Amino acid sequence: MAGRRVVIVGVASHWGVEVARRLERDPSVDELIGIDIERPPADLERTEFIEADIRSPLLSRLLPTTEADTIVHCGILWYPESGRPARVLHDVNVIGTLQLLAACERTPTLERLIVRGSAAIYGCEGATPYFFTERMARTLPLRTRFQRDVSELEAYIENFARRHPELVCCILRCQPEIGPGLDTPLVRYFELPVVPTQLGWDPRLQFLHADDATGALEAAIRTPIRGPVNVAPSGSISLSHILRLVRRPALPIPHPLFSVALERLGRQLGAGPLYGDGIRMLRFGRGVDNARLRNEIGYEPRFDAEATIRDFAGKSSGRRIGPSLHPGDLIGRLAGVTR
């Protein structure tokens, strides 16, 4: 891909910065432009920054002037936070994507559009296929706001792709990421000294290693394919196994009280609340099939579901208060098997 002109929308987001860093090192990328409402926190060397709001119609006038051939959309927000309520998320995710697509219509130089979406589109239910393939979206009811938003914005992108068969539109459906340096509600959840779980439930989960999250995005920018692609590690791991590996004791709570309890505990310890999709995921779990990522994009995740957690457990210093309360550590010390 020689002489590419790449625009990263949402460049101030974690993944926007990560991918900009990687592309800066790539000599085949001629020009790199980042768009966001705020400056990216890290020092990017040759990324030209343009301040613009994805929700504003100004984007339609701005984007054609960049003469971009590749647009990477990293601006989809997953987690509501203080000062960024769910309503804002909906605006940025759905209306923002619509504005972006309108701007893409007016950019004749465009060849590729890569969107970093979410595997939340599949939803979480008790009895499901254990590995969703890309064709199985929208087989389950839309239950959370984020799931509805992701589903809606994917529908817009599909529509856009149908109108422009000459373009390659690739939507990445990423499982949630985990990594010691990340600051997401799910990472903070696993760093609690005592982790509330839903009594009687032990979901199968997949977390994406931060390196694989960036790696897969970069690979998709290099060799995009048409349509949605699941981005997830191979295999799956149960919540109980994760908690044992990260050495956090579980605190089982009947599931109707779970989100309240988590919110209370989170506020006390500064972990923040979980969002609706996360709460359903921690009850029913979700696994997706990554064959398309591996075979068609050609990116082989370096960490499988268990290795991701082991790596996280090894590197995360965590917010543990006092000595480990985990029974495994206590008995391990007793039997002299751990350290």
Next chain:
Amino acid sequence: MSAQAGPRAESTPPSAESVADFLRRMRLGIEDGLDPMSAANRAADELPRRLADAVQLLARRLTGEYHEDEWGFDEEFAEAVFPLFEFLYEVWWRVDADGVGNVPAHGRALLVSNHAGALFPFDASMILLAIMKQHPLPRWARFLVLDWAFVLPFLSAFMRRVGGVPASRHNAARLLEQDELVMVFPEGVKGTGKPFSERYRLQRFGRGGFVEVALRTGAPIVPVAVVGSEEIYPKLADAKPLAKAVGAPFVPVTPTFPWLGPLGMIPLPSKWRIEFCEPIDLREHGPDAAEDRRLLFDVSEQVRETIQGKLYENLVKRRSAFVPPL
């Protein structure tokens, strides 16, 4: 997946004596001026070998040093609960299994069986045990479980760890592509929910989805007839309003349930026979034949008739469900 044969290692629970011994040694250690942790450590070193192994296993489990496969199947856990099911197999239901050799020792295969019982698929667990205990090359089988059971806490987590998977053709196909042994019950809830008077009369075999999966993956179908399972919960009536209230497909009224409360959930000790029939190889049709509705119905009917015939045969061989032969 391991295929270990022969008798399993016996596990004895720690006796009161050895616990007392451990505590005595620990007290001695503390009297020697050690801190409690190192005293406990020293005392554990002197425990009998088997107990020390058990403590080590527990510690290893609690620190997450074990493996689950991508389906959440946990072989160590399955081995740990094996003795419980062994008791049901040997003592409670006195299972006789025939033709276990018809189950392929390697590669994919789809076991298709009649279905009865209640929430927990006891028939699936007994078929699994018959293969583990009597096959020359034992292997773990996976079983597809009614969706509804996977919406329940505790039960869903338990079933997943011992090899249960929610009933979905995607799951069945993926498992078979991984060369696993997969059990399906095409009668589904119509089988488990049928009244006692209709026992051993096979219900409709769904839409033949299991044949489609077998054709697509080239897996042989092994029909299995289970006699005995249909007497463990003799369903005399259906508490429909209650079923509606809790969202269950049915709530059985049996001679013991709900009259005896939780005790009524204990399955009756009928005599069981399991027969594995000759495998049906479908590879000659090729994967594209999965679109052929007529073929699906033909094979589905053939499997259904085979199981029905073997059910009648084994009912005669077994004689009475509850009265042992003189």
